Structure formats: structure tokens, C-alpha cells
Amino acid sequence: MSDQPATNGALVRVEGVEKVFHRGTEDIHVLANLNLQVPAGEFLALMGPSGSGKSTLLNLIGGLDRPTKGRVSVAGDHIEKLSDHQLAAWRARHIGFVFQLYNLIPVLTAERNVELPLLLTHLTKAERRKHVETALAMVGLTHRAQHYPRTLSGGEQQRVGIARGIVTDPTLLLCDEPTGDLDRKSGDEILNLLQALNREHGKTIIMVTHDPHASARASRTVYLNKGELTNTPLA
Amino acid sequence: MKFFHLIRGNLLRHKLRTSLTLLSILVAFVLFGFLCAVKQALVGGVALAGADRLIVRHKVSIIQMLPESYQARMERIPGVAAAAHQTWFGGIYQDPKNFFMQCPVVPEQFMAMFPEFILPADQMTAWLATRTGAIVGRNTAERFQWKIGDKIPIMSPIWLRKPWEFDLVGIFDGKEKGTDTTSFYFRYDYFDEARQAQNWGQGQVGWFTIKVDDPAQAAAVAQAVDREFENSPAETKTEPEGAFAQAFVNQIGNIAFIIAGILSAVFFTILLVTGSTMSQAVRERIGELGVLKAIGFTNRQVLGLVLAESCLLTVAGGGLGLALAWLLTARGDPTGGMMPMFFFPVRDILIGFALSVALGVITGILPAQQAMRLRVADALRRM
Numbered sequence: 152m153s154d155q156p157a158t159n160g161a162l163v164r165v166e167g168v169e170k171v172f173h174r175g176t177e178d179i180h181v182l183a184n185l186n187l188q189v190p191a192g193e194f195l196a197l198m199g200p201s202g203s204g205k206s207t208l209l210n211l212i213g214g215l216d217r218p219t220k221g222r223v224s225v226a227g228d229h230i231e232k233l234s235d236h237q238l239a240a241w242r243a244r245h246i247g248f249v250f251q252l253y254n255l256i257p258v259l260t261a262e263r264n265v266e267l268p269l270l271l272t273h274l275t276k277a278e279r280r281k282h283v284e285t286a287l288a289m290v291g292l293t294h295r296a297q298h299y300p301r302t303l304s305g306g307e308q309q310r311v312g313i314a315r316g317i318v319t320d321p322t323l324l325l326c327d328e329p330t331g332d333l334d335r336k337s338g339d340e341i342l343n344l345l346q347a348l349n350r351e352h353g354k355t356i357i358m359v360t361h362d363p364h365a366s367a368r369a370s371r372t373v374y375l376n377k378g379e380l381t382n383t384p385l386a
Numbered sequence: 387m388k389f390f391h392l393i394r395g396n397l398l399r400h401k402l403r404t405s406l407t408l409l410s411i412l413v414a415f416v417l418f419g420f421l422c423a424v425k426q427a428l429v430g431g432v433a434l435a436g437a438d439r440l441i442v443r444h445k446v447s448i449i450q451m452l453p454e455s456y457q458a459r460m461e462r463i464p465g466v467a468a469a470a471h472q473t474w475f476g477g478i479y480q481d482p483k484n485f486f487m488q489c490p491v492v493p494e495q496f497m498a499m500f501p502e503f504i505l506p507a508d509q510m511t512a513w514l515a516t517r518t519g520a521i522v523g524r525n526t527a528e529r530f531q532w533k534i535g536d537k538i539p540i541m542s543p544i545w546l547r548k549p550w551e552f553d554l555v556g557i558f559d560g561k562e563k564g565t566d567t568t569s570f571y572f573r574y575d576y577f578d579e580a581r582q583a584q585n586w587g588q589g590q591v592g593w594f595t596i597k598v599d600d601p602a603q604a605a606a607v608a609q610a611v612d613r614e615f616e617n618s619p620a621e622t623k624t625e626p627e628g629a630f631a632q633a634f635v636n637q638i639g640n641i642a643f644i645i646a647g648i649l650s651a652v653f654f655t656i657l658l659v660t661g662s663t664m665s666q667a668v669r670e671r672i673g674e675l676g677v678l679k680a681i682g683f684t685n686r687q688v689l690g691l692v693l694a695e696s697c698l699l700t701v702a703g704g705g706l707g708l709a710l711a712w713l714l715t716a717r718g719d720p721t722g723g724m725m726p727m728f729f730f731p732v733r734d735i736l737i738g739f740a741l742s743v744a745l746g747v748i749t750g751i752l753p754a755q756q757a758m759r760l761r762v763a764d765a766l767r768r769m
Binding site for chain 2: 239
């Protein structure tokens with residue numbers, strides 16, 4: 152789908168990242184001296200127990216949060232150096248998000264939900280419509296375009312979420328527990344879709360999951376425990 | 387506007403809540419329109435008063451009369467361009483409820499003094515040729531369905547205490563929308579001669595209107611007029627026409643202040659109602675605002691979306707309210723003659739529209755700032 156920028160082999164570089172949350176007088180160290188490289192075209196699964204910092208790491212890579220220490224670069228852009236305004240524009244250009252609870256806007260139809268990220272571009276109405284049709288066709292939901300989220304099943308809502316994530320053809324697709332709220336059959340459909348996006352369209356995907364069945368679909372799995380990354384599952 | 391679907395969708399999320407808020411705003415703006423029309427009816431005469439005209443009345447009270455002979459003396463005062471007199475007739479047409487002002491005047495002097503009254507030339511000629519002739523403003527002519535040639539009987543409880551009969555020879559229009567076209571004017575020579583029968587008031591008039599050469603010298607001319615009649619049996623008080631009209635209005639009270647007070651209370655309530663709706667609307671969808679920010683909406687765009695939503699709500703409610711007020715006031719004076727200049731002026735409609743936008747900005751700004759300051763990661767946790 153896209154031409155990924157060359158960044159010395161790695162599309163995503165996380166270098167010496169530390170993240171500390173402040174709760175009152177208490178400092179909570181979530182990530183400590185964390186390093187990760189994700190090459191372009193990889194489908195990476197990020198596993199770990201609850202509270203291990205998986206979502207925090209995903210938020211840092213997606214520019215939703217800033218590291219306390221260290222550097223995060225995606226496609227050559229050091230996102231910790233960007234202002235809030237620049238970061239928002241950067242997310243619109245480079246990142247597609249898929250959330251566990253789909254996070255669709257309930258007052259918009261599937262089609263309008265998918266169109267949302269395109270409203271931030273300079274595309275004409277006709278061009279936006281074409282992109283939306285393509286994205287909905289890729290997730291197999293053309294026939295449900297005019298439906299509101301409440302009339303769609305969980306699996307269908309997540310497919311709309313994926314269509315919204317890919318409609319701008321982002322550099323990187325970040326999925327936070329995309330099958331966490333779905334039954335096995337719907338979950339498998341979503342995983343098939345993500346796998347197809349990675350294999351057939353070369354989309355780089357980082358997926359946070361608890362589910363070994365889901366991580367088995369990824370090309371590589373890393374494990375996060377107490378703020379540290381390993382390549383081996385936890386005992 | 388490409389974000390319209392999102393804004394409209396959010397507004398229609400809770401239809402009942404939005405409808406009730408919209409209705410409150412609508413009612414407030416209908417009231418605004420109505421009160422503006424009332425204010426226009428009561429103080430409109432002040433705004434339309436000629437800057438170059440002064441009113442000369444008896445120093446004691448407007449109901450005390452002045453000798454008609456004063457006119458010639460006034461016209462000799464330097465700075466006075468012309469003078470014309472009027473007298474309160476206080477007649478009743480069929481029923482005391484059918485109120486409208488009637489005054490005997492000298493036609494040529496009167497029409498020259500008040501160019502805001504437009505009377506066709508042939509009707510003016512007819513008036514000059516008919517001793518019992520009278521002219522009436524369009525508003526009253528339409529109210530009683532009078533037409534030229536009609537005989538108009540008017541009972542005067544002051545003069546002769548008998549019905550007077552006039553021949554309607556003209557119907558005048560106003561030059562501007564706010565010009566009073568409810569009055570009825572008839573010839574002073576006919577009136578004065580008839581007064582001989584009651585042996586009272588002959589040669590006396592109610593008040594004078596004088597036109598000055600230079601409006602900048604109006605105060606000096608007014609002083610000169612009052613000096614001219616100092617220590618006479620009928621001393622005068624001369625003031626600008628606007629101040630004279632204002633004095634009438636002040637008998638009711640400070641209209642502008644009363645209306646401003648009512649409207650302030652109403653709009654303060656609306657501010658709270660709309661502000662509460664908008665705050666609730668933002669609180670309910672913090673997670674969704676987080677999603678918008680996650681997919682690339684900037685803080686300013688989120689601020690703009692919330693502000694646009696509150697402005698759309700207040701402008702829709704305000705616009706409907708203003709339109710309804712305009713429709714209601716377009717039917718004219720609801721009192722049947724007491725408020726001839728009752729209408730909703732375009733200037734006030736524009737002020738109302740600006741007010742609706744301001745209301746949207748004021749009620750939306752706090753929730754919008756709250757939405758703007760949301761941290762994405764925190765907001766997403768509240769989805």
C-alpha cells in the first residue's frame with residue numbers, strides 16, 4: 152500500500168526509553184531503559200501481563216504520550232521533539248490506531264467513521280469517498296457502509312475500526328488488543344485481516360495482545376515484563 | 387464544511403436534551419424580539435426626532451396653551467428658519483379604545499416642517515381647497531378602512547363637546563419605516579373658527595415646532611426663544627424635539643433600562659442552561675474526543691469542534707426565535723393604536739444574531755478548553 156521511508160533498516164526505533172508516571176508523591180516506573188527496533192513490513196506482537204507497560208509503549212510509539220527519558224523515532228522522525236500540534240499532524244500522517252473497544256463514534260455511520268482521518272487531509276469529497284470505499288472493501292464491509300456502530304456486531308465494528316486505521320495508508324498500524332473484546336471466530340477474522348494487510352500490502356503492524364493464539368499470527372513476538380523487553384515468554 | 391456531519395451528529399446524540407435547550411434559546415430570542423419592538427414603539431420617536439427641530443411649549447405644562455401670535459415673534463428670532471403649531475384635539479372615533487392623535491394644523495406650514503410625511507401633491511391641493519378637509523396616516527386609514535372621500539365623525543370631549551365632521555382628502559405615508567403614520571391632521575382655520583362658539587381657547591395653540599437654520603446653534607436658539615417670552619403671561623420652555631419625545635417616554639420609566647434588565651436575566655438563565663448542556667455533552671464523550679486526537683485532530687481543531695457545536699445550537703435556537711419574533715411583530719401594533727411604531731427593527735435583528743453567536747462562544751468556551759486540554763492517553767482510558 153505505501154512506500155516506507157528507509158531508516159537504516161528499522162522503521163521504529165525505541166532507544167533507552169524510560170517512562171515514569173507521577174501519582175501524588177509517588178513515582179511509578181513503567182518502562183526502564185527499553186530498546187526496540189521494528190523493521191518496515193514486520194508484524195510484531197507485544198505480549199506481557201497486565202500492568203507490564205504494553206499499552207504505554209504503544210502510546211509512546213504512536214505519539215500519544217512522551218517518554219520521560221530516551222528517544223522514539225518512527226520513519227526517521229524523533230517524535231519526542233515534536234510540539235503537541237506537530238505531533239497531532241504527525242499521527243494523522245503516519246499512524247493508524249486499532250483499539251480493543253473499537254472506539255467508533257456512535258453518531259456516525261461506518262462510512263463516516265472511516266472518513267474521519269481523511270477530514271484532516273486536503274482530499275476532495277469525491278477523493279475521500281473513493282478512499283473510504285477502498286478501505287471498507289478491504290475489510291469486507293462495503294454492504295454495511297451506511298450502518299451505525301450500534302447495529303453492527305463486535306467483529307464488524309472492529310473491521311470498521313481497522314478500515315479507519317488504514318484509510319490514510321499510514322506508515323504504521325498500532326493495534327491495542329484488537330481481539331480482546333471478540334469471540335474466537337470474530338477474533339480469527341480480525342487476525343486474518345491484519346495478517347493479510349501485513350503480507351499482501353506490506354503494512355508494518357505492532358499489536359499488543361494477551362492472547363498467544365493472536366501472537367502466533369505475528370512474524371515476531373516480544374515479551375514485556377516489569378518494564379523490560381525479552382524475546383522469550385515469561386515463565 | 388467537512389466536519390458538519392460530526393457536529394450535527396453530536397448535537398443530535400440526545401435529541402430531547404438538545405430540543406429542550408433549543409426551545410429555551412428560542413423562547414429567549416422571541417422575548418428579545420418582542421421587547422425590542424416594544425422599545426422601538428416607545429422610544430423610536432426619540433431616534434427619529436429631527437436634529438434641527440425644537441419644541442416650544444408652555445413653561446408650566448404641555449397642557450397649558452400658548453398664544454398663536456407667538457409664531458410671528460419666533461420667526462423673527464435670528465436662527466429660526468420656520469415655525470408651525472399644533473394643538474391637542476383629543477377626539478374619540480366611535481369608541482375611546484380607538485385611540486389615535488388628532489391635531490389642527492396650518493397645512494403648508496405643517497407639511498414644510500415635517501418632510502417625513504409624504505402626501506401626494508393632488509391630495510395636498512385638495513386639503514388646501516377644503517376647509518373641513520383632513521389627512522390621516524396610512525396606518526390609521528388601514529386600521530379603520532378609510533378611503534379618500536369618507537366623512538369622518540370625531541367626538542371631542544374638549545372642544546365644543548360635540549361630534550366634528552371631517553372630509554378625508556389625503557392619506558400620507560412615512561418616509562422611513564419607523565415614521566408614525568397613525569395621526570390625523572385637519573385645518574386650524576376651521577378649528578379656530580368653530581371654537582368661537584364655546585368662547586374659549588380661540589387664538590390659543592398647544593405647542594410650536596420650530597426649525598433652526600443650524601442644528602449646532604439649536605441650544606442658543608432655544609434660549610433666545612425662551613428669553614423672548616420671559617415675564618409674559620405665557621412663558622415658554624424650548625427643547626430639542628428628541629428631548630421632548632424622551633420626556634414623554636420617561637413618564638413610563640427608563641424603558642431601555644427595564645428592557646435591558648429583563649433581557650439580562652433571561653440571557654443569564656440561557657447562559658446557564660446552554661453552558662450546562664455543553665459541559666455535559668463534553669463530559670460524556672471524553673473518550674471520543676481522545677479518539678479524535680489520537681487519529682490526528684489537533685487541540686485547536688477539537689476546540690473548534692466544540693465551539694462550533696455550541697454556536698450551531700445557539701444560532702439555530704436564536705435564528706428560529708428571531709424569525710418567530712419577526713413574524714409575530716410583523717402583524718403590527720398589538721395594542722390597537724397605542725404603539726404605532728411597534729416593529730422589530732433590522733438593526734435589532736442583527737444585534738440578536740450577534741448575541742446568539744456570542745452566546746454560543748461564551749457557553750462553549752469552557753467545555754471547549756476542557757476538551758482541548760485533554761491528554762490523549764488519559765482520554766482514551768475513559769472510552
